[in-house]
Amino acid sequence: MIPFEPALARLRAAQGDYPMRGDMPPVSELLGRFHPDSIGGQPVPLAVGVNAGMLCQPEVAARLQTNALIDDVDIAGAETLNTDILVIGGGGAGCAAALTAAAAGARVLLATKLLLGDSNTVMAEGGIQAAVGADDSPQRHFEDTYRAGHRAADKHLVAQMALDGPDAIRWLIKLGMAFDTVDDRPFGGSLRRKTPGGATAPRILSYRDFTGLEMMRVLREAVALHRGIRVMDRSPAVELLSDDRGRCVGAVLYSVEHHRFVLVRSRRTVLATGGSGRLHLNGFPTSNHYGATADGLVLAYRIGAKLREMDSFQYHPTGIAHPAHLAGGLISEAARSEGAKLVNGLGERFVEELKPRDVVASAILRECAEGRGVTRDGQTGVFLDVPSLVREKPGILEHTLISLAHLAAKCRVDPAAEPLLVYPTLHYQNGGVAIDGDGQTAVPGLLCVGEVSGGIHGRNRMMGNALLDIVSFGRRAGAKAAEAFAEPYASRAGIGHIHDWQRQLTLAGLPLDARGPQVFPPYGNFDLASDARLRSRTAQGGAR
Amino acid sequence: MSDDKVSLVIEGREVSAPTSASIIQAYSASGGQLVTNVGCMGQGVCGSCRCMVRRDGQREVSMELACETPVEAGMQVAFVSYFQPKRPHVYDLDTLTDGWQILDAIDEVFPQAKHCRHCGGCDRACPRGLDVQKGVEYAVSGDVQAAKDVFSECIMCNLCTLACPERIRPNHLGLFVRRALAALTLRPVELMRRLRQIESGQLTVDVSAVDRPEGRP
Known part of the structure; x- marks a missing residue:
């Protein structure tokens, strides 16, 4: 490995x-x-559940094959709420589903x-893909996405999403989301377009380099102001509710604020719980939000939903490597899209910077593994040469790469003068719950949208396809779920499915004392059994 | 980077942490339960970890984001949980179809905004250092483009809303102006053309194209 000072001099x-x-x-x-x-960690076959035998990342497999956090006695007498549609998850996918279902007249919780x-x-920075350019087409978008995902995706889901792209952008603009335009001409002008890694045409639409912030503040406000949507903050789902026919009929929420359970019965349940970066797979730092602990994945699998590509995760090429306390924080692909180069400790480039993310990340890991990385205070990585980009495009830090400049300041680096040290960071769950074009899973009553779902990105996601995914599938799932608003409620709603699950775990020789979902990362210092004083698991038990 | 340890108080807990740690990292490492006032963990975009900070020897309290602020010796920190106001401003963007009505709409939805007493509380409360009070003034006076720019980097932490004695809710006013401008004026020509092509059935996707070995390069 090459020390920082001589590498910087080179x-x-x-x-x-x-x-x-x-x-290469x-x-x-x-x-x-x-x-x-x-x-x-080498993929292991799942021992229980509908995907028994399928290969799965081992740390994720351990989570999937856990026992439930609660048992019947813990929720006896809990308050019960009724709603047409229960949406679990308050990110972009959940909000898109909630807004669409509410617009169709359904009551949404x-x-x-x-x-x-x-x-x-x-936290999404780079942008959202939509084939709007005259030199581009939904066909190209479909083919680029399918190929970048190593042909593992469901073709029909990808094609549908690519065709949805332009309408998704119009929907967001109608809700009041801004996009960067060329020449600052909003009416009749052109959207600014960037090229994502692995694409054959510029297709990324963005707002500065904090597109996700702009999208989320608009969606959040729209949801908060909608009279048909009730929001319950600080209420993670800890189990799904099933009826005697194996349908999903709601969920058990835990109120972190009031230390008690709430049962929500619904006609349809939409899981939009996001990904799993906070499991820190293979010991990697993550760019993910604090809540990304794979809760929805665990609950959906336990109630019988099918999963796919659970051995495939995305490591974003440019996470911060130095200083250590910021490790894993994200530098948007926008920097490379604008022209920033990756340079090893010998002063060489080693990969075309706009290859698909898995290729670029692997190339960085190769440089480090073969001794051409740069090391500083025990942290290893390669250089992202922002100073040369600033020389080429003066003003870019002020107008385009605003988040990058903000992050560099926290690293105490002047990005116009010094390169950033980067190393791959755990970024995205490529696979997830298998869905159809409306987000429906193999379990009647249960829909999944966003990162918790699978089949759209294959084995490698392109930049900008996550934000499109959540809007395209979020809206479709919301509309589909709303169709059920006149159906009667299931007469029974309980957690009976966990007893069958426990039998399967026992038969497979798996321990019953490993519990899931995780809800908060270990450094959250949270234990549901003691926080809720569970009757099933504590000697004294009962109400606080 | 220094690993010297310093002592500080977070939420009433004595905490010892390396100077490289952020407030939220120090709190978590000390065993503090982290189930709220936490979000993006370092990117500074979600606003959930807003906190009041008093530095050693200073009388003034500053508003910061705990995920972005490094610990210092003698610091005192209290998180600010946000409670939803009972009567938020209510509007339906779909009903705002006439751009000529924008000034009336601003006044109707945010009637308090014209009563700004220029106390600067919102500016001091903003952890991103935005010119919040100026933004309110722009919005009230109808300079909507300028107001839009002021709130461009707003993370909606709601600290200005908590600080305002006139209950103006500056960040929501800023977002209203931003949303109205986009919804009323953003009409990109390529997007409109592409939508027409798709909606007329002229453009479709052929999924079998990727099965042909030659494909597109």
């Missing part, structure tokens, strides 16, 4: 003109030898673990 001497290494192995070999999915809008959506 970078500065080259003045932005770096030779490209010529020894073929993509399949690069991914096989360096991607964390391949060289981290939206429950969220933290506060409305606390999500990965608000």
Whole structure:
């Protein structure tokens, strides 16, 4: 590994003109030898559930095969609420579903673990894909996405999303979301477009480099002001409710504020709980929100939903590597899209910066593994050469890469003068709950949208397709769920399905004392059993 | 980077932490239960970890984001939980279809805004250092573009809303102006053309294209 000072001296001497290494192995070999999915914890077959036998990332498998957090006695006598549609998750996907269902006349209850809008959506920086350019088409968008995902996605889901793109943008504008335009001409002008890694045309629409913040504050306000939507903050779902026919008929929420359970009976339940970055798979730091603990995935699998591509996760190429306390924080792909180069400790480029994310991330890991990385205060990475970009495009930090400048300041780096040290960070769950074009799962009554779902991004997601995914599928799931508003409620609603689940765990020789979902990361110092004084698990038990 | 430890008080707890740690990292590492007042954990965009900070030897309290603020010796920190106001401003953007009515709409939805007493409380409360009071003034006077720009980087932490003695809710006013402007004026021509092509059935997607070995490069 190359120490920081000489590496920096080499970078500065080259003045932005770096030779490209010529020894990049073929993509399949690069991914096989360096991607964390391949060289981290080896995938294990699931032992229980509808996907028994399917290969799954081992730390995720351990979460999926946990016992329920609660038992019948814990929710006996709990307050029960009724709603047409229960949406679990207050990010972009949940809000899009809630707004669409409410617009169709359904009563919606939206429950969220933290506060409305606390999500990965608000942290998204780069932008949203939609094929609007004359040099672009939904066909190209479909093909780029399908190929970047290594042909593992459900083609029909991808095609539908690509065709939905332009209408998703119009919907967001109608709600009051702003997008950057060329020449600042809103009426009749053109949207500013950037090229995502792996694309054949510029297709990313954005608002500065905090597109997710702009999207989330608009969606959050629209939900908060809608009379048909009731929001329950600080109310994570800890189990789903089932009837005697195995349908999903609601959920058990835990009020963190009042230390008690609330049962919500619904005609349809939409899981929009996001991803799993806070599981810190393979020991990686993460760019994810505090709440991304795979709760929805665990609950959906337990009640019988099918999963797919659970051995595939995205490590974003440019997480912060130094200083250590900011490790994992995200530097948007917008920086590379604008032209910033990646440079190793020898002053060489080693990969085309706008290859798909899994390729770029693996290439960075290769440089570090083969001793060409840069090390500073025990942290390893490669350089992201922002200073050369600033020389080429003066003013870019003030007008375009605002979040990058903000992050650099926290790193105590002047980004116009010094490169940033970057290393891949756990960013996205590529797979998830299998859905149809309306977000419906294999379990009647249960829909999934956003990062918790799978089949759209295959085995590698492109920049800008997550924000499109949540709007496209969020709206479709909301509309589909709202169709059920006249159906009668199930006569029974309980957690009977967990007893069958416990039998399966026992038969497979799995322990019953491992509980899930996790709800908060371990450093949240939260334990449901003691916080709720569970009757099933504490000697004294009962009300506080 | 220094790993020297300092002592400070967070939520009444004596905490010892390395100087490189943020307030929220120090609180979590000390065993504090972190189930609220937490969100993006360092990006500074969700506003959930807003807190009051008093630095050693200073009388003034400042408003900060706990995920972005490094700990200092002798600091005193209290998180600010936000409670939803009982009667938020209510509007339906769909009914605002006439751009000529924007000034009336601002006055109707945010009638308190014209009573700003220029106390500067909102400016001091803003952890992002936005010119909040100026933004309110722009909105009231009809300079909507200028108001839009002031609130461009607003993270909706609601600290200005908590601080305002006239109950103006400046961040929501700023967002209203931003939303109205986008909804009323943003009509990108390429997007309109593409929507027409898709809605007329002229443009579709052929999923079998990716099965052909030659494909598009």
